[in-house]
Amino acid sequence: xxxxxxxxxxxxxxxxxKDAAASLLADEMSFERLxxxxxxxxxxxxxxxLPLDLFHNxxxxxxxxxxxxxxxxxxxxxGATARAVDPDIYVRKIASHIQLALTEQKERFLxxxxxxxxxxxxxxxxxxxxxxxxxxxxxxxxxxxxxxxxKPSQDPSEHExxxxxxxxxxxxxxxxxxxxDEIKATVRSVLCIH
Numbered sequence: 001x002x003x004x005x006x007x008x009x010x011x012x013x014x015x016x017x018k019d020a021a022a023s024l025l026a027d028e029m030s031f032e033r034l035x036x037x038x039x040x041x042x043x044x045x046x047x048x049x050l051p052l053d054l055f056h057n058x059x060x061x062x063x064x065x066x067x068x069x070x071x072x073x074x075x076x077x078x079g080a081t082a083r084a085v086d087p088d089i090y091v092r093k094i095a096s097h098i099q100l101a102l103t104e105q106k107e108r109f110l111x112x113x114x115x116x117x118x119x120x121x122x123x124x125x126x127x128x129x130x131x132x133x134x135x136x137x138x139x140x141x142x143x144x145x146x147x148x149x150x151k152p153s154q155d156p157s158e159h160e161x162x163x164x165x166x167x168x169x170x171x172x173x174x175x176x177x178x179x180x181d182e183i184k185a186t187v188r189s190v191l192c193i194h
Contacts, residue, residue, distance in 0.1 A: 011122065
């Protein structure tokens with residue numbers, strides 16, 4: 001009997017290293033990397049006519065592109081507007097993707113344990129939606145990446161999870177090699193995987 005699929009939600013302020021941690025899990029531990037913001041970025045690219053790559057480029061996220069608006073500003077504004085209409089718009093898309101992946105795995109009789117890491121957990125309702133959707137059919141694990149040198153923006157989405165319970169916390173203050181060791185050891189320990 002296979003264990004339930006693993007879904008790790010990573011939180012932390014912008015620049016803390018969530019994307020780096022998710023990439024390490026994808027590259028070295030066979031996790032599929034997902035992000036709630038991927039669909040948001042596609043929406044904003046379509047709405048503004050700006051290239052999608054602009055919203056994935058970390059070095060340009062905080063550079064003004066439309067007046068004083070940065071790609072990050074456009075994403076935050078559009079995301080807030082979309083969530084005002086449908087608070088679960090982006091988490092629903094992730095849940096659908098996970099469900100499709102699980103269905104495809106079942107149809108192929110694969111015995112491997114599916115693993116997903118979501119690199120941009122910002123809202124408690126995202127975790128609640130996934131728990132309500134999948135129940136005990138997934139192992140949902142919440143983690144936080146901290147970096148002392150990062151100063152958060154004042155956007156409320158940066159702070160909703162500041163005091164949220166998480167299964168693990170990693171301090172990312174000592175470079176990529178240390179982050180690699182910490183994320184791998186922590187995930188193995190928390191999930192009892194190899």
